[in-house]
Amino acid sequence: MITDDKLRLQSANLAEIDGIEHGFFTRLGGVSEGVYESLNCGIGSRDVPDAVVQNRTRVSRLLGVAPAKLATVYQKHSNVAVVADGAWDPAQRPEADAVVTAVPGTAVAIVTADCAPVLLCDPQARVVGAAHAGWRGAFTGIVEATLKAMEGLGADPKVVVAAIGPTISQGAYEVGEDYKARFIDAETESGVFFANDEGTGEPHFDLPAYVSDRLRRAGVERISDLGICTYYDETRLYSYRRSQHHRETDYGRQISAIVLT
Numbered sequence: 285m286i287t288d289d290k291l292r293l294q295s296a297n298l299a300e301i302d303g304i305e306h307g308f309f310t311r312l313g314g315v316s317e318g319v320y321e322s323l324n325c326g327i328g329s330r331d332v333p334d335a336v337v338q339n340r341t342r343v344s345r346l347l348g349v350a351p352a353k354l355a356t357v358y359q360k361h362s363n364v365a366v367v368a369d370g371a372w373d374p375a376q377r378p379e380a381d382a383v384v385t386a387v388p389g390t391a392v393a394i395v396t397a398d399c400a401p402v403l404l405c406d407p408q409a410r411v412v413g414a415a416h417a418g419w420r421g422a423f424t425g426i427v428e429a430t431l432k433a434m435e436g437l438g439a440d441p442k443v444v445v446a447a448i449g450p451t452i453s454q455g456a457y458e459v460g461e462d463y464k465a466r467f468i469d470a471e472t473e474s475g476v477f478f479a480n481d482e483g484t485g486e487p488h489f490d491l492p493a494y495v496s497d498r499l500r501r502a503g504v505e506r507i508s509d510l511g512i513c514t515y516y517d518e519t520r521l522y523s524y525r526r527s528q529h530h531r532e533t534d535y536g537r538q539i540s541a542i543v544l545t
């Protein structure tokens with residue numbers, strides 16, 4: 285992992301690719317206040333709308349694109365990926381959980397607050413993508429849908445470079461037995477992604493490892509994981525689960541984006 289300022293985390297495997305900019309942006313360096321402090325980029329939050337616009341503008345400028353060129357989607361924890369020929373009006377963004385493009389200057393982005401943000405690039409075909417991989421999306425195939433959309437633009441999964449950004453870690457991700465059973469019923473091998481808590485006996489799920497495995501099985505060979513937990517890193521990152529434990533009224537969302545320059 286490398287950092288270039290307080291706003292952005294980067295993956296070394298993407299940073300070494302010429303002709304792209306990317307970032308897993310933190311909660312630092314923005315203008316939002318209260319529980320949203322400070323770089324909240326979640327349009328769906330109850331933050332002051334103008335603050336969210338200002339924050340997204342800061343992100344766009346750091347990526348080297350105009351704010352109107354930041355393409356995000358209305359995330360639904362689905363397995364739907366869309367192709368962006370340009371950015372949409374935020375009020376008319378399509379329902380999806382991944383967005384890909386081959387258009388230089390259009391930054392594709394997703395927001396998260398515990399789910400795994402995945403940024404992808406085929407440096408030969410010049411195609412990039414951003415996916416929101418929560419447990420439901422990962423389980424139902426958002427990784428595979430993202431790669432299929434990229435393939436439609438000429439990408440090859442074996443050439444694709446993928447990076448998993450900050451997400452909730454297994455230690456903080458306690459789930460129910462029914463949750464675990466759902467995964468194992470679908471694929472017995474999924475049991476390796478669960479570990480029982482020594483105190484409570486409840487299973488904990490390793491979301492980033494599961495997403496990495498889905499990427500690998502889909503043909504991606506170059507995968508990195510920043511290994512940063514949203515729940516435990518309260519200073520730098522928002523976390524939905526932490527907000528629930530603190531009984532906060534809402535929570536901010538960090539943004540992850542990638543663009544062909």
